[in-house]
Amino acid sequence: MASYLKFPKVSNWAWKVWMRDWKVFMKTYKVNFILPFLEPILYLLALGFGLGGFVGPIDGIPYAVFLAPGLISISIMNSAFFECTYGSYVRMYYQKTFDAIIATPLNLDEVIAGEIFWGATRSLINASFMLIVVIAFGLVSLPMALIIIPFSFIAGLLFSALAMCFTAISPNINALNYPIFLLITPMFLFSGTFFPISALPQPIQYASFATLPLVHVVEISRALTLSRWSGFLPLNLIWIIIVSFLLFVISINLMKRRLIA
Amino acid sequence: MPTVVSAENLMKKYGDIVAVDGINFSVEQGECFGFLGPNGAGKTTTIKMIQCVSPKTSGKLEVLGMDVDLYPKEIKRNLGVVPQENNLDPDFTVYENLMVYSRYFSIPKNEAKERIEKLLKFMQLEEKRDAIIERLSGGMKRRLILARALLNEPKRLILDEPTVGLDPQARHLIWDRIRSLKKEGVTTILTTHYMEEASQLCDRLVIMDYGKILVEGRPEDLVREQIGTSILETKANPEVLSCLQKMKQEFEIVGDTIHIFTDSPSDLMFNLMGQCRLSQTTVRPATLEDVFLKLTGRALRE
Ligand SMILES: Nc1ncnc2c1ncn2[C@@H]1O[C@H](COP(=O)(O)OP(=O)(O)OP(=O)(O)O)[C@@H](O)[C@H]1O
Numbered sequence: 101m102a103s104y105l106k107f108p109k110v111s112n113w114a115w116k117v118w119m120r121d122w123k124v125f126m127k128t129y130k131v132n133f134i135l136p137f138l139e140p141i142l143y144l145l146a147l148g149f150g151l152g153g154f155v156g157p158i159d160g161i162p163y164a165v166f167l168a169p170g171l172i173s174i175s176i177m178n179s180a181f182f183e184c185t186y187g188s189y190v191r192m193y194y195q196k197t198f199d200a201i202i203a204t205p206l207n208l209d210e211v212i213a214g215e216i217f218w219g220a221t222r223s224l225i226n227a228s229f230m231l232i233v234v235i236a237f238g239l240v241s242l243p244m245a246l247i248i249i250p251f252s253f254i255a256g257l258l259f260s261a262l263a264m265c266f267t268a269i270s271p272n273i274n275a276l277n278y279p280i281f282l283l284i285t286p287m288f289l290f291s292g293t294f295f296p297i298s299a300l301p302q303p304i305q306y307a308s309f310a311t312l313p314l315v316h317v318v319e320i321s322r323a324l325t326l327s328r329w330s331g332f333l334p335l336n337l338i339w340i341i342i343v344s345f346l347l348f349v350i351s352i353n354l355m356k357r358r359l360i361a
Numbered sequence: 362m363p364t365v366v367s368a369e370n371l372m373k374k375y376g377d378i379v380a381v382d383g384i385n386f387s388v389e390q391g392e393c394f395g396f397l398g399p400n401g402a403g404k405t406t407t408i409k410m411i412q413c414v415s416p417k418t419s420g421k422l423e424v425l426g427m428d429v430d431l432y433p434k435e436i437k438r439n440l441g442v443v444p445q446e447n448n449l450d451p452d453f454t455v456y457e458n459l460m461v462y463s464r465y466f467s468i469p470k471n472e473a474k475e476r477i478e479k480l481l482k483f484m485q486l487e488e489k490r491d492a493i494i495e496r497l498s499g500g501m502k503r504r505l506i507l508a509r510a511l512l513n514e515p516k517r518l519i520l521d522e523p524t525v526g527l528d529p530q531a532r533h534l535i536w537d538r539i540r541s542l543k544k545e546g547v548t549t550i551l552t553t554h555y556m557e558e559a560s561q562l563c564d565r566l567v568i569m570d571y572g573k574i575l576v577e578g579r580p581e582d583l584v585r586e587q588i589g590t591s592i593l594e595t596k597a598n599p600e601v602l603s604c605l606q607k608m609k610q611e612f613e614i615v616g617d618t619i620h621i622f623t624d625s626p627s628d629l630m631f632n633l634m635g636q637c638r639l640s641q642t643t644v645r646p647a648t649l650e651d652v653f654l655k656l657t658g659r660a661l662r663e
């Protein structure tokens with residue numbers, strides 16, 4: 101167990117890996133910048149305004165306003181998680197990109213760190229686009245909601261590090277479906293995204309707080325978009341930072357076990 | 362002359378599999394050093410330990426006088442590597458591949474641009490600069506990988522089967538480039554399955570099998586010591602076999618042919634022709650391939 105907590109040797113060279121992924125992203129920037137606009141608009145129209153017409157206000161908040169930070173949080177989760185599962189798996193296994201990079205002065209620790217930072221950057225990019233959309237619909241309180249932009253990077257680290265752990269242990273690319281169905285989908289539904297967690301039975305509430313990363317991200321995002329503070333927010337943030345850090349270290353060690361025989 | 366690589370009792374295990382089994386060798390500056398051996402002999406494993414991407418299990422391994430476990434970054438900065446498996450970045454064009462790779466060595470952008478122009482020319486890839494990797498032929502990919510390995514202007518090159526799967530033209534082009542690098546004083550470590558490649562390029566080589574080094578030496582010396590200058594081949598039949606046995610002549614049977622190793626083929630031929638009824642007899646110069654097959658056997662591997 102202790103071997104999975106060995107502290108990685110990461111220097112600022114990790115940014116060279118980040119830069120590689122950024123360059124690829126920018127090669128198809130038109131697609132990459134238009135799609136993130138599309139998804140939140142569809143969700144907002146269908147759920148916020150469509151379904152929202154049948155759902156009364158939650159805690160005195162119109163449903164679309166309640167939903168907006170949930171959608172942003174889901175986008176933070178999905179963009180980092182997909183980037184560091186399917187994206188990283190393809191680069192690692194099919195494209196042998198990691199092999200090519202570790203033949204240069206960079207080490208595997210830096211490659212994985214760069215990938216995780218890139219995953220978090222995808223969260224930041226997508227969350228920023230969603231923010232533009234919800235601002236346009238007048239669903240968030242400004243300027244507080246802008247803090248979501250830096251926050252989405254921190255929250256993105258949580259999901260990209262988590263994803264990287266699964267990438268490291270997946271025997272093949274199809275096996276990545278398991279964490280997506282067993283972890284991401286339940287989180288998508290039960291993290292206070294579409295309805296408040298308080299609607300769930302108490303034991304499930306506690307279990308959610310303890311184990312579902314998305315819960316903490318939704319709590320903070322909603323506080324930011326509503327400009328409503330609660331004493332728990334520092335705890336949510338600390339939870340995110342500690343767990344991200346642990347997963348970051350574990351994922352690098354798992355990757356080393358997989359790739360450095 | 363300073364030593365570029367020195368290995369003592371170098372060992373590598375993958376679980377229970379012993380891939381490299383306590384080998385000793387050293388590569389001196391400026392030479393071309395070859396690793397030959399059947400599939401699975403442990404050549405790539407050895408190469409990966411030298412380039413610091415696969416940790417050794419035990420023994421001593423120093424590159425440029427530095428321990429591979431302690432100074433991987435410094436060692437890798439000074440090496441150019443052509444891996445056995447192509448791993449060009451399919452997300453980028455030819456030019457971009459080189460540009461992105463130059464960043465991993467922290468080569469300043471303007472410097473990198475100049476080097477890339479030179480390398481594209483050197484490897485005859487100028488017309489393909491904007492092509493995507495998928496569209497390149499096998500030979501072009503190999504040339505591009507060699508160009509990539511030269512970006513950091515290394516004085517030591519590691520080539521794991523650089524010409525695998527290439528047509529004679531492409532192979533000769535790569536050989537030519539390796540020779541001209543050697544003239545500039547670049548030390549080369551090479552693995553190959555082409556005996557001609559090894560004879561042409563290597564100053565010294567080892568033949569490995571099952572993780573061990575069987576022999577080490579200059580190609581021509583190995584041929585002379587292990588075989589002699591020539592091989593007399595003749596058709597095998599029971600009559601000839603018993604005749605040769607009567608004469609106490611040593612020989613090897615390969616399929617339906619008898620091989621006799623010799624330094625004086627005409628005397629031998631004269632002698633045998635007088636005693637036995639040989640048919641379809643030819644004499645040819647011994648080659649590295651004969652040494653290879655003599656030492657590693659003719660059975661298929663893996
Ligand atoms: N990552 C690995 N995990 C487990 N076993 C391995 C690994 N890499 C190589 N081996 C085993 O180690 C042995 C040596 O393999 P290696 O790739 O070094 O051979 P090679 O001489 O390069 O062969 P080839 O000529 O086919 O390239 C083989 O038995 C191989 O199956």
Ligand SMILES: [Mg+2]
Pocket residue numbers: 404405406445521
């Ligand atoms: Mg090999």
